[in-house]
Amino acid sequence: MNYITVEQISKAYGELQLFTDLSFSIHKDQKIAFIAKNGSGKTSILNILCGTDTPDAGQVVMRNGLRLAFLSQSPQFDESQTVESTIFNSDLPILKIVANYEKALLHPEDTEAYQKAFEQMDIHNAWEYELQCKQILFQLKLDQLNQKVSTLSGGQKKRLALAKALIINPDVLVLDEPTNHLDLEMIEWLEQYFAKAQFTLFMVTHDRYFLERVCNEIIELDHGQLYTYKGNYSYYLEQKEARVVQEQVETGKAKQLFKKELEWMRRQPKARTTKSKSRIDDFQDIKTRAQQRRKDHTIQLELNIERLGSKVVEFHKVSKAFTNKTILNGFDYVFKKGERIGIIGKNGTGKSTFLNLLTKTVQPDAGKIVIGETVKFGYYTQSGIQVQPGQKVIEVIKAFGEYIPLTKGRQISAKQLLERFLFDSKKQYDYVEKLSGGEQKRLYLCTVLIQNPNFLILDEPTNDLDIVTLNVLEEFLLDFPGCLLVVSHDRYFMDKIVDHLFVFKGDGEVQDFPGNYSDYRDYEASAPEEDKAKHEAPDPSRLEQNEAQKLNYNEQKELKNLETKIRALELDKKALEAKFHDSGLTQDQINALSKDLQKLITEIETKEARWFELSEKLEN
Known part of the structure; x- marks a missing residue:
């Protein structure tokens, strides 16, 4: 079921063109992550999706009656409201029923109001929903319901906005960096919550474990083009690498064809047939493809580190x-x-x-x-x-x-x-x-x-x-x-x-x-x-009481980490050795690869020596 269709949207601020002619769609039960470099317009796209901003061109078409919630990086609230009134301020009928019941609990002397609220909870089967609301507030540490919004920190306001978005149970939940201002326990709870909940998600996040465990589709904006990957973060990394390699191969082929066609162009007389004019038109397309270059510049970090003495x-x-x-x-x-x-x-x-x-x-x-x-x-x-x-x-x-x-x-x-x-x-x-x-x-x-x-x-x-x-x-x-x-x-x-x-x-x-x-x-x-x-x-002294246990707790952990790291380094070594099979390598590239390989071999040997040292201690 299609929920949202984005049709050829563009956005610019002054001379800065963020994006042009972008189109994609969001369907029921999709959990989509949107990936792009900083400054590419990720937040602008989220704002356009949610109607808080408009595109310069194109449009966003939503299914009739669609209920959408947006978690922005800087949520805005009525500072005079309490946490409770902010959460329950919604047109959602079931939320109003729960709010009335919670209010009746505070005034048990009004038996008529309490009885009416209780009956409404029964009629609309709102008990499970009320429990879910309480669990969300508990997990996000928002138990002071009478606290004024004006007294909340920036992190608490972000958690309040997240709680409100989850509680209204939208059809589509749009999230801008949802894990910011959450502690690790909250993040892991949110992962599990999204895994079970029937939300359709569209999010921007830098949290790669969150991407891996929550999202089932990734849309990437790369050099002005959108690419869709039907899988999680690991799948995205594999497929993107394959795509970039394929693009490089196709560009290389286009360069060879361009050289050939360029020679033909130079040999042709001024008077040309219809057939040759068609080939000339194709030449322009070949030239464009041959001159395509990826601008994958990365930050170059280089420091003149001050010497650090023995006392830190x-x-x-x-x-x-x-x-x-x-x-x-x-x-x-x-x-x-x-x-x-x-x-x-x-x-x-x-x-x-x-x-x-x-x-x-x-x-x-x-x-x-x-x-x-x-x-x-x-x-x-x-x-x-x-x-x-x-x-x-x-x-x-x-x-x-x-x-x-x-x-x-x-x-x-x-x-x-x-x-x-x-x-x-x-x-x-x-x-x-x-x-x-x-x-x-x-x-x-x-x-x-x-x-x-x-x-x-x-x-x-x-x-x-x-x-x-x-x-x-x-x-x-x-x-x-x-x-x-x-x-x-x-x-x-x-x-x-x-x-x-x-x-x-x-x-x-x-x-x-x-x-x-x-x-x-x-x-x-x-x-x-x-x-x-x-x-x-665990007390390390208790571990050492075991006669067969010759390592203290820290050494056991080090031994386990060494085994993992050595396996990872061996895989890196195999991948690096495979690069030497490329017949197109220059001598400088071969020298650079050789240095990297020697560095890896040295690191593996160092870790293996420490592993044998700890293993011998375990056996003695």
């Missing part, structure tokens, strides 16, 4: 609390060079406060924090870049100098640096406030990295960044030689980047877990119920 950062018996909330209670930790730590925990457990303590923008109540003399922090905060009215993109970077130092004594101009971060000459003179949310985050990332930090602190770095930029950032961080501390709800990002976790459990309890996020979830799932209830990790 030390926490000694640090405590911090606000009113009735304890953040840290006698926390001890000594950071080591090259550590890559992820921070996870529910909203409100103190993750951002911990980062502020580390950077000394907040002082501890007790204990001390010692920072090494060579440490240079780079702090990417959730608040993002501070936009100044009338400030241009180039001016933001020039504030750090006309020239920026790179490695090996080299330097680069502010203009060249911006080009590396995908801001072309025209975009560099745009006003910062005119950039999309993702472009502003990319510019902010640039300002943090060009200061050459050796201790990077990233607070929700993946919000609003497109998947292409995220992949480049991940590759850069994997090679980053300094310390790394990341707070993120992006599970894919955390799994790829960090080696161990600080798990903020609330009430000042912080667990140091040896592994990434997926390891932690596996551990949580396998832990005995009494351990889960106490929020405690």
Whole structure:
């Protein structure tokens, strides 16, 4: 059943043409993810779908009576309303019945009103719906129903908008970055909810695990063209790679044909037959295809990292609390060079406060924090870049100098640096406030990295960044030689980047877990119920009591991780070796591949040596 048809829509802002002649449709039960680079007009397309914006050309045709809900990145509410009145302010009949029943519960002395409300719940079979509403509000931590909207944080307002969209049970739910401002527990609940619910979804999200587990179709806007993939994120990656390779093959064939036809054109006399004129017309089409080039520029990150000394950062018996909330209670930790730590925990457990303590923008109540003399922090905060009215993109970077130092004594101009971060000459003179949310985050990332930090602190770095930029950032961080501390709800990002976790459990309890996020979830799932209830990790001393168990808990986890990583590296090695079969490789390309292969072999040998060391310890 067709719900929405988008017919040849176009949109421009001034001289900036976002997209032209785009057409697609949304059918019942589809769960579609829309993927495009930052600045391509993703949010504009969502706004056009929902009627909050209009296209310059084309139209959106909806099925009669279709009920649609839209979760925007910055939802707007009546600030004078309460959470409850905001949620129940709807034309949906069943929602009004539930609202009347909830109101009657507050006034049991009015027996007539209560009896009437009770009967309406029975007649319309609204009990299950009421339970569903309560579950949604509970999962999204919106239990203070009498709280004024004006007192909510930005994250709470986003969760309120999500709750309202889910509760009205629309035919089509349009979502713009639905996982932003949700903690990891909420995201996993939402995944399961969408898997069971009969929603038709159309969403923009950078959360690749969410894409993988929720969506059954992906629409990509790539170089002005729409491509549809009938599958999840893994299928999309495979098919896109195949499509790009095929395009390159076809362009290569067109180039060969173009050379041949060009020679024919040069040999022809001025007087031509009808047959030759037809061939001339075809020549123009061949020329166009032969000259097609993909503009797959990626961000080039290069830093002149300051040397990091032996002393990095030390926490000694640090405590911090606000009113009735304890953040840290006698926390001890000594950071080591090259550590890559992820921070996870529910909203409100103190993750951002911990980062502020580390950077000394907040002082501890007790204990001390010692920072090494060579440490240079780079702090990417959730608040993002501070936009100044009338400030241009180039001016933001020039504030750090006309020239920026790179490695090996080299330097680069502010203009060249911006080009590396995908801001072309025209975009560099745009006003910062005119950039999309993702472009502003990319510019902010640039300002943090060009200061050459050796201790990077990233607070929700993946919000609003497109998947292409995220992949480049991940590759850069994997090679980053300094310390790394990341707070993120992006599970894919955390799994790829960090080696161990600080798990903020609330009430000042912080667990140091040896592994990434997926390891932690596996551990949580396998832990005995009494351990889960106490929020405690298994005691390593208990594990060592087993005579056959010669490894402590951290070593067991390391051994398991090594096995996984070695298998992954072996697959990478096979893929790289296969590239040598390409007869069209130049000598420079062969040399580059050889260096990459040697690097992989060395890494495999290093990890295998550690694996044998731990295995021997287990057997002795």
